[in-house]
Amino acid sequence: MMGNILRFKTAVALVLLGLLTLLAGIGQKTFWAPAEYFTATAPAGGQAAPLTVVDQKLRTLHGGTVKINVKGEGSFLLAAGRPDDVEAWVGKTAHNTVSGISDDGKALQLTHTDGEATAPSPAGSDLWVSTENASGEMNYSWTAPADGDWSLMLATDGTKPAPASITMTFPNDTSTPWAIPFMVVGGLLILAGAALLVLKRVSGTGNGAGGPIGSMFVRRARPTAAAGTGAKNSAGTAPAPTTAKPTDTTAAERNTAGRTAVRRWRSGMVGVVGVLTATAVVGGGVAAQASQTPSPSPSTSSTASPSASPSASPSGSPTSSSTAAADKAPDAPVLLDAQFRRILEQVAGAVDAGDAAKDAAKLQPRVAQTELDVRTQNYKIRSQVGSYGARMPVRATKLLTTVVTTKRAWPRSVLAVTQGEGNVVPQLLTLTQTSPRENYKLVGTTPLQPGTTFPGIARGGTESLAPSDKSGLLYSGEEALAGLGDRLTSADSAFKDKLVEGQSSPYIADTLAYQADAVSTGVNGTFSFTHKVVPENTVVFRTADGGALVLGRLNFEFDGTPKAAGDKLTIGDDAAALAGGKETGTGMVLNFAESMAVYIPPTGSKDPMKLVAATRGLVGASFK
Numbered sequence: 001m002m003g004n005i006l007r008f009k010t011a012v013a014l015v016l017l018g019l020l021t022l023l024a025g026i027g028q029k030t031f032w033a034p035a036e037y038f039t040a041t042a043p044a045g046g047q048a049a050p051l052t053v054v055d056q057k058l059r060t061l062h063g064g065t066v067k068i069n070v071k072g073e074g075s076f077l078l079a080a081g082r083p084d085d086v087e088a089w090v091g092k093t094a095h096n097t098v099s100g101i102s103d104d105g106k107a108l109q110l111t112h113t114d115g116e117a118t119a120p121s122p123a124g125s126d127l128w129v130s131t132e133n134a135s136g137e138m139n140y141s142w143t144a145p146a147d148g149d150w151s152l153m154l155a156t157d158g159t160k161p162a163p164a165s166i167t168m169t170f171p172n173d174t175s176t177p178w179a180i181p182f183m184v185v186g187g188l189l190i191l192a193g194a195a196l197l198v199l200k201r202v203s204g205t206g207n208g209a210g211g212p213i214g215s216m217f218v219r220r221a222r223p224t225a226a227a228g229t230g231a232k233n234s235a236g237t238a239p240a241p242t243t244a245k246p247t248d249t250t251a252a253e254r255n256t257a258g259r260t261a262v263r264r265w266r267s268g269m270v271g272v273v274g275v276l277t278a279t280a281v282v283g284g285g286v287a288a289q290a291s292q293t294p295s296p297s298p299s300t301s302s303t304a305s306p307s308a309s310p311s312a313s314p315s316g317s318p319t320s321s322s323t324a325a326a327d328k329a330p331d332a333p334v335l336l337d338a339q340f341r342r343i344l345e346q347v348a349g350a351v352d353a354g355d356a357a358k359d360a361a362k363l364q365p366r367v368a369q370t371e372l373d374v375r376t377q378n379y380k381i382r383s384q385v386g387s388y389g390a391r392m393p394v395r396a397t398k399l400l401t402t403v404v405t406t407k408r409a410w411p412r413s414v415l416a417v418t419q420g421e422g423n424v425v426p427q428l429l430t431l432t433q434t435s436p437r438e439n440y441k442l443v444g445t446t447p448l449q450p451g452t453t454f455p456g457i458a459r460g461g462t463e464s465l466a467p468s469d470k471s472g473l474l475y476s477g478e479e480a481l482a483g484l485g486d487r488l489t490s491a492d493s494a495f496k497d498k499l500v501e502g503q504s505s506p507y508i509a510d511t512l513a514y515q516a517d518a519v520s521t522g523v524n525g526t527f528s529f530t531h532k533v534v535p536e537n538t539v540v541f542r543t544a545d546g547g548a549l550v551l552g553r554l555n556f557e558f559d560g561t562p563k564a565a566g567d568k569l570t571i572g573d574d575a576a577a578l579a580g581g582k583e584t585g586t587g588m589v590l591n592f593a594e595s596m597a598v599y600i601p602p603t604g605s606k607d608p609m610k611l612v613a614a615t616r617g618l619v620g621a622s623f624k
Helices: 002-029 056-060 083-090 179-198 251-290 324-331 337-357 369-382 477-489 507-521 573-579
Strands: 037-041 051-054 066-081 095-101 108-113 130-142 151-155 165-171 399-404 412-418 427-433 441-447 525-542 548-562 588-600 609-623
Touching: 002 179, 051 083, 056 095, 066 083, 083 151, 095 165, 337 369, 337 399, 337 412, 337 427, 337 441, 369 441, 369 525, 369 573, 369 588, 369 609, 412 525, 441 548, 441 588, 477 507, 477 525, 477 548, 477 588, 477 609, 507 525, 507 548, 507 609, 548 609, 573 588, 573 609
Parallel strands: 051 095
Antiparallel strands: 037 165, 051 151, 066 130, 066 151, 066 165, 095 108, 399 412, 412 427, 427 441, 441 609, 525 548, 548 588, 588 609
């Protein structure tokens, strides 16, 4: 009887426990399931600043796409760029930084940095891989345009405060690792309870005690009395009848044994529940581990890559500033393809406008250094000499290849190889950005020498070298250009066999012939020629074979002096447009800007340097 009661109570308890456990599992998947997203808002009343930076760590803090809502007065923009580019553009300007989220996930953490009260308008900066413009309100989905880290910057025109109402919606962790284990264990507990209710009593022996514990109360059987009176002992006489002593337990003994059995049975059931609970814990732990991305243990032997992003703190705040994010920067090209094409189109548009109007002022937003000098003087000459040829046009429509540096410091230089309408041969376009807040400008256009193969250079970004850096090269960039200058100056140059050009690429040969002809025909004058490197215009890119391509400018000076009193020197119409006359009795100086590109072989190579591209333009003429 006692066993039946205990069995019933235990079965009911197991069923109830199973139902609660099952409900807990189902609840985690339904009405207790975490929200798919959570939203954090920037605190109101913060200190105003002309710029607001959104730290790159927030984009990957919870995985998935982050949605941003911004409200402000009037027009404003949101720009996306590399963290080090954003930091460089911000510079010393006062700004706010959205650096993380609060522990409860409801507020954005905002920090203020004092500095200059205003900044230039960030609109149109080449640093931004993309920009979004809005008036009053903006909804933005923050996705990475390419591998690596990306930050955001909010601003109006650089003088007014940046929008302060910022709300960010993050994907939430909706994993429920305990749900399935709870449902499985709940079902097992219910089945266990149901099984106890339908168990049949086990038939007992002796007094008929049965049930799950009945066998523990079976009385020991009484021994049978000795054989009948006809039996005799060894002496032949009948033994005295004896009665066996009862072996049945007393009532007290039966009660004690019963209580002991009950305790043992209860302990067994507790063990069963414990095993099931342990199964739930283990199953939940495995599920939890499977639902999370493994992270390396501090004791692991492998070390983190220098380019790895620092992990976020438990509160959601980055453990390091955006400056640390630039650890990845050395491997990242300074421009993406989309940026490069956008910049090149703007450069080509500015050159087209200047060429069409013969107005150098239209060039200045996108042209500088050698190319600005040459085109400015070309316009001046063409305004007086109708037959004078125009400079080769700059095209962006047929982009053959790009060379992008991974050097993150400024100045930055990139190279494009194009051949569009009006380009008889492919043209090398060198663009340079001198500082973060300035845009790329075209500093040189150099036609590829006919029959010359452009050296292979990695498209995904290549190393830039200092002009004096000779690491892995037969010559440094400045040595190569100096050697070219000497080669152009003298037919017997020491670099005659160290720097060559193709048979169909006669720039060196033509220059030497031009100079020799001037000496032989100018009987009334004494002439000298120099080709000197302009160091600040030299850029060097590493090639795929370990060599280098150096591009730069040489100043070609043609100096003439009359041999005797009364002798006169005559210059051409093009030079006369710049000198203000055609004849001189005191002497004259003509100045040409030469844009050059030379390939330098790697260390150990037996090959000579090669002239890859070359051209010159008249930039000055004067009388002594």
